[in-house]
Amino acid sequence: MEKSIYLILENGTVFCGKSFGASHDVTGEVVFTTSMTGYVETLTDPSYYGQIVIQTFPMIGNYGVMASDFEGDVPKLSAYIVREWCHDPSNFRCEGDLDAFLKASNVVGMYGIDTRALTKIIRDCGAMNARITTTLPEDLTQINREIHEYRVKDAVKSVTCKEVRVYKAEQEKYNVVLWDFGAKRNIIRSLQEKGCTVTCVPASTTAEEIMAYHPDGIMLSNGPGDPAENTTIIAELKKLCEYRVPTFGICLGHQLLALSQGAKTTKLQYGHRGANQPARDMETGKVYITSQNHGYAVETSTIPEFAKACFINANDHTNEGITYLNMPVFSVQFHPEACGGPRDTMFLFDRFIAMIDQNR
Ligand SMILES: NC(=O)CC[C@H](N)C(=O)O
Secondary structure, three states, rough: OHHHHHEEEEEEEEEEEEEEEEEEOEEEEEEEEEEOOOOHHHHHHHHOOOOEEOOOOOOOOOOOOOOHOOOOOOOOOOOEEEEEHHHHHHHOOOOHHHHHHHOOOOEEEEOOHHHHHHHHHHHHHEHHHHEEOOOOOOOHHHHHHHHHHOOOOOOOHHHHOOEEEEEOOOOEEEEEEOOOOOOOOOHHHHHHHEEEEEEEEOOOOOOOHHHOOOEEEEOOOOOOOOOHHHHHHHEEEEEEEEOOOEEEEEOOOHHHHHHHOOOEEEEEEEEEEEEEEEEEEOOOOOEEEEEEEEEEEOOOHHHOOOOOOOEEEOOOOOOOOOOOEEOEEEEEEOOOOOOOOOOOOOOOHHHHHHHHHHHH
């Protein structure tokens, strides 16, 4: 029999569920993702660092876990909540089940709770902190204070690569530096497919050090945490932009780029996390279905006059992309590299390559 465990939300609500995966107490920000598939990518996406992730889809794990779908080396999220997990996955690529994977990765899992009720609370009250605990004390005052005070610290520093790594393209045509703030692997794969040899550099790299690689293009990766906290990176990025090298930013990369050019970011009520978020191309009016995972957004009214918004979210009209008019630079809030999610916006990698070609 699995043990009972408790989820204590910052607003005082307590859910009782069952334990799977690792079993220890953990605190984090609770967020939900609406993806129906792609849970392996969700579990290993470094952008979830410090978060307790809820899957709104009721049954998770039916095709098992396979290392070739990982988006990072190991899971960085704090805990994982599902309605029900699949004990007997079926898939020719399956290498193990969800429970074994969470145990091996030391990630706390919770199942058997009403994830719909939980998601409704997050939708109404906004993303909030929570604690998962094996023992529920009678007096919650102390725990409630700790939950309330919890903040993710050093998010980017905790997930960036420790040293430079080079990923060769089969037929190398371009040399791209990927500034790694917690990059998903499919960004690297997508660039390699386009003939880019990718030099992945740690978040602490300076603009001068990046320029020393003589890059044809620069890719700014996704990553965890509050974008505005990365003040050193933002200052380096401002310097880097002055070299006018073709640059493409994704998610956190998009936010950092905007911040470096004087725009502001705000926290969304409960963020966009899922595989069917609609992003409207503001020039053509065409709507693309995109994969997303973010809790912050660039405030449209703060976008500088030398830039223009090029995508907006068709649900809540928040900014989803910016093109800079004074330099060969553009960025998007969603994930064109997909995984898990639709490949509708893969063409943005071609746009980046075209920018590089034009600049040569
Ligand atoms: N996936 C990402 O890059 C997320 C960016 C940022 N941490 C946010 O939550 O908004």
